[in-house]
Amino acid sequence: MSEATGQTTAMPKAPERAPRRLLIAAAFILVGLLLEAVTMGMNNAAGFLLFLGGGGLFTAVGIILYFREVLSGGS
Amino acid sequence: MLIQALILFLVLDAAMLAALLLRPRLIGGPGGRLVAFLAFFLLPGAALALGTQMHLEKSKSTEFCLSCHEMEPYGQSLLVDSSDHLPAQHFQNKRIDQDHACFTCHTNYTMYGDVKAKIAGLKHLWVHYVGTVPEQIELYQPYQNRECLHCHGGARSFEENDFHVDMLEDLRAGEVSCLECHDLGHDVADLADMEMWREELPKEGL
Numbered sequence: 369m370s371e372a373t374g375q376t377t378a379m380p381k382a383p384e385r386a387p388r389r390l391l392i393a394a395a396f397i398l399v400g401l402l403l404e405a406v407t408m409g410m411n412n413a414a415g416f417l418l419f420l421g422g423g424g425l426f427t428a429v430g431i432i433l434y435f436r437e438v439l440s441g442g443s
Numbered sequence: 444m445l446i447q448a449l450i451l452f453l454v455l456d457a458a459m460l461a462a463l464l465l466r467p468r469l470i471g472g473p474g475g476r477l478v479a480f481l482a483f484f485l486l487p488g489a490a491l492a493l494g495t496q497m498h499l500e501k502s503k504s505t506e507f508c509l510s511c512h513e514m515e516p517y518g519q520s521l522l523v524d525s526s527d528h529l530p531a532q533h534f535q536n537k538r539i540d541q542d543h544a545c546f547t548c549h550t551n552y553t554m555y556g557d558v559k560a561k562i563a564g565l566k567h568l569w570v571h572y573v574g575t576v577p578e579q580i581e582l583y584q585p586y587q588n589r590e591c592l593h594c595h596g597g598a599r600s601f602e603e604n605d606f607h608v609d610m611l612e613d614l615r616a617g618e619v620s621c622l623e624c625h626d627l628g629h630d631v632a633d634l635a636d637m638e639m640w641r642e643e644l645p646k647e648g649l
Binding site: 387393394397398400401404405407408411413414415416417419420423424427428431434435 | 482495504510
């Protein structure tokens with residue numbers, strides 16, 4: 369109970385679930401990292417392309433989504 | 444070392460992401476925000492940078508160059524049993540690092556030579572996967588003496604050679620090409636008729 373106004377003020381609740389955009393960002397980053405890991409054993413052109421075009425792209429998209437979430441203040 | 448660091452980054456990042464997603468309350472606190480910054484940006488960014496460096500290093504290897512089937516005859520030409528064949532002699536006598544045989548002779552020994560070589564490599568990838576591979580593969584530019592002189596320049600065996608002595612300045616200036624005399628490079632057209640030093644490239648050399 370607030371003494372000044374006589375109203376109750378609710379404490380902000382900690383989120384039960386991670387924001388949707390963060391979930392998607394994490395998924396992108398994990399897939400990207402997985403692809404990067406797979407290409408580590410490859411020593412050919414396909415491995416290079418899979419690393420950059422697959423792993424690199426997924427990771428970069430994940431990072432961008434994370435920053436979007438941070439800059440938008442989670443709105 | 445690079446691979447171990449990369450694996451460590453990957454595992455660490457996956458664990459941190461999993462922890463943050465399973466316990467989203469962690470993100471709320473200042474410590475959690477720092478962990479999120481690590482997991483969502485610093486570690487994946489570092490893994491990407493390290494991985495790129497690793498793959499660029501790998502792309503200099505003989506195994507990498509010969510992984511495209513178009514290059515197989517050129518790999519075979521390193522095994523020709525003839526003292527006249529320049530690439531074969533360099534490879535078989537370890538005058539070049541066998542692990543980086545193609546790159547050693549075909550990179551560009553200038554300030555941004557490695558970058559130019561990588562850009563040329565990207566063109567190769569484009570032609571391999573998207574374009575049409577020409578019947579006869581040719582260099583983008585005429586072979587420069589600079590690439591030969593990177594190793595041979597200043598070597599006694601080169602400078603005091605009877606054939607070289609009179610034309611050293613011209614060779615250095617590029618007015619006379621090394622290939623005018625040493626003209627047997629990758630003679631892939633006649634490979635079938637040639638004797639080979641061995642059947643396959645030495646595994647320990649790749």
